[in-house]
Amino acid sequence: MLTSKELGSIEDQLNQEELLVRKFKHYAQCCSDPQLKQKCEQVAAMHQDHFTRLLNQLN
Numbered sequence: 001m002l003t004s005k006e007l008g009s010i011e012d013q014l015n016q017e018e019l020l021v022r023k024f025k026h027y028a029q030c031c032s033d034p035q036l037k038q039k040c041e042q043v044a045a046m047h048q049d050h051f052t053r054l055l056n057q058l059n
Contacts, residue, residue, distance in 0.1 A: 009057040021051060028040035028044060
């Protein structure tokens with residue numbers, strides 16, 4: 001069982017990961033350089049994975 005402080009920390013981290021996913025998806029859409037676009041998409045996918053893993057810890 002997680003404490004309320006631990007749950008709050010996980011919630012904060014989920015919010016940060018979600019924000020990073022949105023930002024890097026946006027950056028990828030704005031890129032004209034294919035290599036930079038791909039890197040932004042990779043970083044967005046990495047943060048999406050972090051988000052999903054954290055969320056799964058709560059289930």
